[in-house]
Amino acid sequence: MNYHINHLRELESESIFVMREVAAQFENPVLMFSGGKDSILMVHLAYKAFYPARIPFTLLHIDTGHNFDETIRYRDALVAKTGCKLVVGSVQEAIDAGEITEEKGVNASRNGLQTHVLLASLEKGKYDAALGGARRDEEKARAKERFFSHRDEFGQWDPKNQRPELWNMFNSKKQMGEHFRVFPISNWTELDVWQYLAMEEVELPSLYYAHKRKVIERDGVLLADSEFIPKRPDEVVFEEMVRCRTIGDVTCTGVWRSEATDIDAIIEEVATTRMTERGGRTDDKRSETSMEDRKKKGYF
């Protein structure tokens, strides 16, 4: 008999295992949903993990207010389909309430402000675990992240203080006020995600597929032309056939020249590409240790 399992099924099994551990070990877990392919994958896996029962996680979306419309529509459709409860943490509301200040200048982004709203939302909801779709291959500072990442009462991540993870056992013990960030798809690469989504025939927002869009070029990266991005005088708007490899909000998602209009073409592109997925993320480019610094402050 052939007891062979391919790498996608093995990764899937591991992620389902992690999600079930979260449901078993925590009282009030939440799944951070951005509308990007990694969080779409997470919901798909969660559905399988608990079938035929409902997914036992609330979905949390930190809304910067600068989203692509389509991301919001997709999110709402998914919530309707899965019957999950959706909680939206609004950056705009926090700005209006004077809790945080909007960045100014051409490179202004609400990405950094999300941290404050995320921590506030987690505290408000009294969630003891927050599931996220982060992967270890995404960025240097995530290469050392655990599946179960302990965060202190300030939501902070200390790289020197993470618990060793051995075999299949996850130590989720914590004090009052502390919580865990859990990353079930830690071992998936960008290519794995696409191959799996193709294999499972998961529907995705059309932003991920090539389309004509008005863009500007800034520091070697193409950005979607939008009312939320102030333009420098020398920046001209032109039209290009592009797709998004990763979706932050409008101000920080680089779009990418591509002709890939279906998932097989995307897979081929990803498999042969010379540029990393987050290479188009201007939020990572702010300094060499951008991600690490943000994580220490409590970012996702």
Added chain:
Amino acid sequence: MSEYSSSELLRFTTAGSVDDGKSTLIGRLLYDSKSIHQDQYEQIKKTSERMGESEINLALLTDGLKSEREQGITIDVAYRYFSTPKRKFIIADTPGHIQYTRNMVTGASTANVALILIDARQGVVEQTRRHAIIASILQIPHLVVCINKMDLVDFSEEAYNKIQEEFESFAAKLDVKDVHFIPISALLGDNVVNRSKQTPWYEGPTLIYYLENVHIASDHNFIDVRFPVQYVVRPYSDEFHDYRGYAGRIAGGVMKKGDKVMLLPTGFTTTIAKIEGATGEQQEAFPPQSVTLQLTDDLDLSRGDMIVRENNKPDVSQDMDLMICWFSSDLKLKEGAKYTVMHTSQEARCVIKSIRYKLDINSLHRNEEDTEIGMNDIARIQVRTTKPLFTDPYRTNRITGSVIIIDEGTNNTVAAGMII
């Protein structure tokens, strides 16, 4: 897509001293298999220049955190990913220093292969022995010993053979079954991905060929059925009113629909009514699949319990001998101390009944007098748990044969334990 559908997943650990060129080797594997992206390469180039290096330092690829990059060494387990059309690889990259034994143990716990690096000029040193011992204790099924910096010994066959002999005579004392040797130069790329022209006397595979073809399908235990119940699925919906499913990951053996099984700890027997997996109903399930089982009879079963076959039970006991690696820097292991122990999906409290000996990680000597167990020490201990655990010896099954020990005051994982 089809070329990836039969691709397996292989996890391997790399351990080597800072000067062995381990990080260079990983950088070389990623670079030559074309898994490094252009912008990562550009970034390393910039950092190398800024640090005053003349050649691009591929080691910077694996040194992620700020403080490490400044010091030029790695201080934690870093996971790197690459794939070839044949397999997807996960590298658990761990430091070589003795003070990071705990990290190597962590990275090694799920590895199929241990990649041990030797500097051809130094031969087998203390570190080599230590890494081999850890790989043996952690029961990593396959070892590949890469004799590196062959370029600095003129690709000498004699030097290579001498080192191979030295390692083999040492490894004879260990519990290692499958060892391969490869002469390489990580810096120049010889025998890593591409075959070297400098070692015509070497007839074995390149490192990448070895990694792509080493037989790992038998690394799981397909004989002894072990299903730790992880989560009970209860829809409470109209459509699935009486549904009760037992979800978990198969830890051992092959389970088939209709099989007669026994539940632990109650000892009641029943049969498997249905197995549901990621793609729907399946007739059988095997490790490492995650499934949901339905049983014929309505019996008392919850998280922490185990489903096994009647004539093939694990050890059901409250007393066990463990080989542990102590992780804590603040606390030392104390006889009579109480901890929480986790085993599969079960949790219990335990007391340390005795410390039998500390294992000298460099010589394999068992020191019965030295019972001061601190960080990075390996020791054999006896524990008693508050309730029976369903275990197997670690060499039979790495999942049902392992535990983690948690300190109740700090909530930290203070030790990893392997059941003897």
